[in-house]
Amino acid sequence: LAKTTQPISMDSYEGQxxxxxxxxxxxxxxxxxxxxxxxxSQGPRFIIQGYKTKVTNEVASLFIPADRKSSTLSLPRVSxxxxxxxxxxxxxxxxxxxxxxxxxxxLQVIP
Amino acid sequence: EAQVTQNPRYLITVTGKKLTVTCSxxxxxxxxxxxxxDPGLGLRQIYYSMNVEVTxxxxxxxxxxxxxxxxxxxxxxxxxxxxxxxxxYFCASSSLRTGAPGxxxxxxxxxxxxxxxxxxxx
Numbered sequence: 001l002a003k004t005t006q007p008i009s010m011d012s013y014e015g016q017x018x019x020x021x022x023x024x025x026x027x028x029x030x031x032x033x034x035x036x037x038x039x040x041s042q043g044p045r046f047i048i049q050g051y052k053t054k055v056t057n058e059v060a061s062l063f064i065p066a067d068r069k070s071s072t073l074s075l076p077r078v079s080x081x082x083x084x085x086x087x088x089x090x091x092x093x094x095x096x097x098x099x100x101x102x103x104x105x106x107l108q109v110i111p
Numbered sequence: 112e113a114q115v116t117q118n119p120r121y122l123i124t125v126t127g128k129k130l131t132v133t134c135s136x137x138x139x140x141x142x143x144x145x146x147x148x149d150p151g152l153g154l155r156q157i158y159y160s161m162n163v164e165v166t167x168x169x170x171x172x173x174x175x176x177x178x179x180x181x182x183x184x185x186x187x188x189x190x191x192x193x194x195x196x197x198x199x200y201f202c203a204s205s206s207l208r209t210g211a212p213g214x215x216x217x218x219x220x221x222x223x224x225x226x227x228x229x230x231x232x233x
Contacts, residue, residue: 036222043201043224044154087154099144099222100170103153
């Protein structure tokens, strides 16, 4: 399993773009990169998943460089409701077995 | 409505008294998993199941048992609970759709989580 490293916490003002980077130096060829969001006392919620280059959906973008050793979750114009913990996961979609969430990045959005 | 349900949501029990936390999903997902969440330790996987009658250990399986007799249900059993099992527990499920990495046909293996069960063992 590829180990991931993320900042423990980040602060951002409302309306700013937030970029959270995750390092995964040992990512394997078949591994996908997935990000989840978790609010206090709730289960995590899927945000976005990608394999390479850039993926965008209605809530976020995921940037993955060519070497895939890192990835960046980008949240455009955050609001107070984006205050949450964000987890980066790396795993093989076909082997989808053990899942390691880690401790995530606690994002605090400030008014 | 597609969902994962857990029961009970809150439970206070005493050391050694066997308990079961139920988990059920209505999305016909093959994959189900249990996690525990503790302050400063994030989410840690206890057990997972790839399909009926197929289960395997996660990172912290000690003191827990699971079974997968039906596709929709994945109960977590604590045969003899101890105070160090006081935690917030989440069940999750996911579909298993495979495809070659990076292809447009690759599916999103999104995990759907239940609302959580807060367990206190005295």
